[in-house]
Amino acid sequence: MKTEDFEYVCTYVREQAAIVLEPxxxxxxxxxxxxxxxxKKFESVDALVAHLKRHPNSEMHRSVVDAMTTNETSFFRDLHPFEALRKVILPELLEKRRADKQLxxxxxxxxxxxxxxxxxxxIAEHCxxxxxxxxxxxATDLCREVxxxxxxxxxxxxxxxxGLPAALLVKHFERHGDEWEFSDALRKKVQFREMNLLDHWPLFPGTDVVFLRNVLIYFDVPxxxxxxxxxRRLLRPGGYLFLGGAETTMNLCEQFDRVVIEKATCYRAVD
Ligand SMILES: C[S@@+](CC[C@H](N)C(=O)[O-])C[C@H]1O[C@@H](n2cnc3c(N)ncnc32)[C@H](O)[C@@H]1O
Incomplete structure (x- = not known):
């Protein structure tokens, strides 16, 4: 790939999605x-980049940004955050929010x-x-395909x-040929929305729990x-933020307290 094409793509992806792709x-x-x-039926990467340069901000640019996202994930990834949720955070929310029953x-x-x-x-198993x-x-993501x-x-x-225990697979999934479909009733509890973290956040102020894991690693410090x-502004005071294992709020945002719950680390929004 030509250096100038690499630089063109990296600059565009960084501007649009904040994803840093360095030399x-x-x-x-x-x-x-x-x-x-x-x-997309281009002859080569060169032909694809030439198309991008000829058609600024085209649909193909959007596909390039999507293609540059890393979508690695798994059920109960790192396990400990889900243990913290089960043992401490869900029981705490059950108590604290009992009056308005809103989460x-x-x-x-x-x-x-x-x-x-x-x-x-x-939640279904323990609360x-x-x-x-x-x-x-x-649940939001920038990448339309995922x-x-x-x-x-x-x-x-x-x-x-x-990462998915067999008992939960049997209980919450239905087999369809080669695939497993997650419980309709639970799936309907989630609203999926396309959202770029760099853009406006049409979310609920007063959020109780945020999972924002394994995405900050792709961004620069600012x-x-x-x-x-x-x-922090989205969370209720006392609300919880979970980050990925290689991420932290330390030296980035002082409006969180680091909380260790057994083997999990999470961040509580300060009052
Ligand atoms: C490695 S996955 C993390 C998935 C899950 N949170 C986990 O920890 O298993 C990172 C996700 O961040 C999304 N992403 C990257 N840049 C983004 C941005 N600017 N706005 C919204 N989502 C973004 C990617 O599309 C990708 O699906």
Whole structure:
């Protein structure tokens, strides 16, 4: 791939999605563009980039941004956050919010949905009463393809083999040929929305729990700071934020207290 084409794509992706692709990532960028070029019937990556340059801000640009997202996820990823939810946070919310029976959850960077469905299974298994409350559960992602997969709630065998206990598979999924479909009743509790973290957030102020895991790692420091401070404003005082294992609010946003719940680390919005 030509250096100038690599730079053109990286600049565009950074402007649009904040994803930082530095020199050294040429192989990653080229292999993803190669897959996209084949899918969209371009002769080569060069031809795809030439098309982008001839048609500024086209639909193809959007596909390039989607192609540059890393959508790696799994059920109950890292497990400990879900244990913290089960043992401490859900019982606390059950107590604190009993009067108005209103709860707001947000999964930013939801990818193909395993994370938000893991949260819902945790609620269904350990605090089913919450499902009778006014539960607003929003899952968002920038990438349209993963979002539509999340919305469909269908997973292949490999995906359900990653992190999902057999008992939960049997209980909350139905087999359809080679795929497993997540419970209709639980899936309907989630509103899926396309949302770029750089844009306006049409979410619920007074959110109780935010999962924003394994996405800040792709951003530069000013973007991380801006997103964390926006997340703090979205959360209720005392609300919880979960980040990925390699992410933190430390030195980025002082409006969170770091809370350790057994083996999980989460961040509580300060009053
Ligand atoms: C590695 S996945 C994380 C999935 C899940 N949160 C987890 O931890 O398993 C990162 C997700 O962030 C999304 N993403 C990247 N940049 C984004 C942006 N600017 N706005 C919204 N979502 C973004 C990608 O599309 C991708 O699905």
């Amino acid at each position: 050294g990532k040429e192989y990653l960028v080229e292999s993803r563009l190669d897959a996209l070029a084949r899918k 707001n959850f947000w999964c930013g960077a939801a990818s193909t949905g395993q994370e938000c469905f893991s949260v819902l299974m945790t 089913p009463e919450l499902l009778q409350w006014n539960l607003n559960f929003i 979002l539509s997969r999340a919305q469909a709630g269908r997973f292949n065998q490999l995906e359900v083999n990653r 973007t991380k700071k801006a997103i964390l401070s926006k997340t």
